[in-house]
Amino acid sequence: MSLKDDLKGIIPEKELEKLPNRFDIVGDIAVVSIPEELANYKEDIARTIMGKMQNIKNVLNKVSKLEGNRRVAHFEIIAGKSTETIHKEFGFSYKIDLRQSFFNGRLSYERKRVASMVKPGERVLIPFSGVGPFAIPAAASADSIVAVEMNGAACKSFTKNCRLNKLEDKIHIINADANSIPNLLKTEFDRAIIPTPYGMDHFLETISPLVKDGGFIHFYTFKPKEEIPELIEKYEDMGVEVLFYRRCGNVAPGISRWVFDLKK
Structure with a gap:
């Protein structure tokens, strides 16, 4: 089941088409890009993601593209409390604060x-x-x-x-x-x-x-x-x-x- 499928009946179908079907996972953080037209459904989207994936503790809305020499985006916390996490990948671990450093999972x-x-x-x-x-x-x-x-x-x-x-x-x-x-x-x-x-x-x-x-x-x-x-x-x-x-x-x-x- 995709994120859009999980949100059927919660977000009207016409508006749901505007939501990207994919979201990124970095450690225990899910990163989604929510169009401004769906701003009223942020909490519903975050709740659905966290219900779908029990390991997710924070959901961030990416509100800008990568900017500046540091190549970082701006994020809005819509569930949880942190932009920091430990991401594990093929036996290696990485401490990351997504507000300060770029990371592509x-x-x-x-x-x-x-x-x-x-x-x-x-x-x-x-x-x-x-x-x-x-x-x-x-x-x-x-x-x-x-x-x-x-x-x-x-x-x-x-x-x-x-x-x-x-x-x-x-x-x-x-x-x-x-x-x-x-x-x-x-x-x-x-x-x-x-x-x-x-x-x-x-x-x-x-x-x-x-x-x-x-x-x-x-x-x-x-x-x-x-x-x-x-x-x-x-x-x-x-x-x-x-x-x-x-x-x-x-x-x-x-x-x-x-x-x-x-x-x-």
Whole structure:
């Protein structure tokens, strides 16, 4: 049963069509985007979600898109009392305050997939590292991780998460703008994981020179499906081999997040 099905008879059918059928789960928090037209039904929606999923203790209404350099949205608490949680994923735990740090629970499979390719002894670079969901599982195999994150609050949570997962000796966190990476780092890496924000494709060219020949890059971008063949050609012209690519979530009508596994 979908959320809309559960709300039939509570919200009039015409208005119910405007409600997104999906909501995100981060730890014991459910995040839903409620249109303004359904503002009078917020409590009904929260009550339905919490009744449907017994582990949910807080329901947040996402009232803005990601904003500013910290890449965080604004949330309204419509059930519960907190925006803080501990999210567990494939044996790792992450302390997060969604009002201070961005976290995408829908990328859990990608984080596991990429981490499974990291080999013992590798040095890995991860810009846009957030609270550590790509870095921490990768660190379980890697020799060392250099993670760069602009949001100071996210870096503080990331530091706590390194201790929580007993990986603090393997991960070096730099609180800086990813644009400054070429000036900050002069060594080569075996692998780079680049979960770029929307519209920042230039970071592939920024980070690629720091990956050694024969090294690997996992690059995330946002594109319509019809642009993918042209994108593959562009990457190959840059001197990288496209080993694999896949869609990993829709973000807007006609626009999806894609990951490319590249070999330099």
